[in-house]
Amino acid sequence: MTTHVAVLVGSLRKASVTRTLSRALAELAPEGLQLSAVEIGEMQFYNPDLDETSPPASWQAFRDRIRGSDGVLFVTPEYNRSVPAVLKNALDVGSRPGGKNVWAGKPAAVISASRGALGGFGANHHLRQSLVCLDVPVLQQPEAYLGDAYNLFDDDGKLANETTSAFLSTFMEKFAAWIATNRRT
Numbered sequence: 121m122t123t124h125v126a127v128l129v130g131s132l133r134k135a136s137v138t139r140t141l142s143r144a145l146a147e148l149a150p151e152g153l154q155l156s157a158v159e160i161g162e163m164q165f166y167n168p169d170l171d172e173t174s175p176p177a178s179w180q181a182f183r184d185r186i187r188g189s190d191g192v193l194f195v196t197p198e199y200n201r202s203v204p205a206v207l208k209n210a211l212d213v214g215s216r217p218g219g220k221n222v223w224a225g226k227p228a229a230v231i232s233a234s235r236g237a238l239g240g241f242g243a244n245h246h247l248r249q250s251l252v253c254l255d256v257p258v259l260q261q262p263e264a265y266l267g268d269a270y271n272l273f274d275d276d277g278k279l280a281n282e283t284t285s286a287f288l289s290t291f292m293e294k295f296a297a298w299i300a301t302n303r304r305t
């Protein structure tokens with residue numbers, strides 16, 4: 121049986137190291153765990169008025185993608201010690217209209233990356249704060265804050281060192297087990 125994981129990347133940059141990381145995670149995922157990116161950059165900012173009149177098709181499609189997934193993987197950089205606005209917007213869109221929160225009960229994991237030493241710790245934990253409110257069971261261990269991220273990959277976007285590769289493999293294995301244990305359906 122295939123477990124479908126929606127991957128949300130918090131960077132829109134063409135050369136994003138976070139997106140490179142998300143591809144590496146897809147390659148390291150254990151058998152049966154299939155990761156697919158859900159694009160969030162084109163969605164309008166959330167506005168409750170639109171939900172009452174004519175919700176944008178992009179919001180509907182996004183909500184359907186999350187609803188249809190078995191789990192969600194958040195891969196994010198840190199912007200000013202928090203979550204990039206594009207990712208926060210995706211959380212908001214998925215949380216409404218009231219009573220139709222698509223995140224509720226979806227097993228999730230968070231991994232942050234930064235060129236700096238702190239590995240996006242601030243973004244990682246701000247994101248977790250919202251996920252508590254959204255009733256998302258989030259993998260607790262291993263925590264994943266990848267510092268010095270620009271030096272983790274070679275020119276082909278492949279992981280350049282064994283230690284990181286081994287850590288991320290473990291992270292994905294734990295996430296697969298987390299989904300199996302916490303799936304509500």
Ligand code: FNR
Pocket residue numbers: 131132133135136137138139197198199200201202233234235236238239240
């Ligand atoms: C950043 N960056 C950053 N880095 C960090 O470690 N802590 C921070 O608070 C911030 N703040 C921040 C704000 C804004 C608006 C930008 C554009 C950037 C740097 C950021 O982590 C770095 O550019 C990453 O490489 C971004 O990830 P991608 O785009 O490479 O995936």
